[in-house]
Amino acid sequence: GLPDAAFWWKERATCCKVRARRFGSQRQLVVVEPSSTAGVAVLKLKNLPVNSFSLEFLTELIINLEKLENDKTFRGIIITSDCPKAFSAGVDLREICGKNPAHYTEYWKVLQDLWLRLYLSNLVLISAINGPCAAGGCLIPLTSDYRILADNPKCLIGLNETRLGISAPFWFKDPLVNIIGHRASEHALQLGLLFPPAEALQVGIVDKVVPKDQVQSTALSVMTQWLAIPDHARQLTKNMIRKPTADLLVKHRDTDIQNFVSFISRDSIQKSLQMYLAKLKQNKD
């Protein structure tokens, strides 16, 4: 529950800061701005070109989320993309291709950290999804409290892992099941479906679809509704609903890492990821 998670966060926060010093990059991959609504921050993902989850980007994202969580002036965060091509292309395939087990272990731990930080956040999280959102990229919307998608045929959203010859981990699957239900998840996950906006709304993977230029303003007005509820009551309720799902990862983190590392290290898996990456590079607009 929360004490466990608090323990993990403290320990992992130190690791994140050490890692951030290691990268020492000048690029700002995450931009946080106060919004026009008091108590609301807008967090912009800016890892060009497609907000793929590199280790450096994940580290910066976690540090920024932690700062907001600990800053009592903030009650809610709107998460959006500052990359014209995508909300997020998910796991950076270069992080899970051609590296060694120690790297895969570190990477997976950090991805778990991000998930826990988001899923158990006390703040109201709203995803303003203004671009395509694939596989691991859905980690942010699926751990948010509310999801708004831009009404554009390019804005596909879903867990398409099977199309890469891999499987989504249980902690991607569980929030999806909680949100869209068992049968729809069974269908979406096995076929690796990427939903266009109208279908995404129909299946329930997003809560609202609006024209792209209204995503931000809609997120702010939805946030106002959520902030009308007293924080302590909303937080207790959120924790009560999410704790059983979160506990599964908190309790099985090490096994999950071992499973991931042995799965991703297989030659056959490496081959299919390399093929997918090569295909992405060929299919240029």
Ligand SMILES: CCCCCCCCCCC/C=C/C(=O)SCCNC(=O)CCNC(=O)[C@H](O)C(C)(C)COP(=O)(O)OP(=O)(O)OC[C@H]1O[C@@H](n2cnc3c(N)ncnc32)[C@H](O)[C@@H]1OP(=O)(O)O
């Ligand atoms: C016992 C069992 C245990 C189970 C253990 C679990 C197993 C593993 C679980 C791993 C979970 C992984 C989750 C993932 O997230 S995998 C990534 C999936 N992502 C995708 O499929 C999206 C891929 N990208 C796209 O579809 C498009 O790029 C996009 C629609 C987002 C944008 O299209 P656009 O045409 O505008 O741009 P480009 O395609 O030209 O992309 C620009 C450059 O970015 C590179 N790129 C894109 N996505 C990625 C990525 N995910 N990783 C790395 N690089 C990426 C692309 O190649 C272009 O690069 P270049 O400009 O250099 O060519």
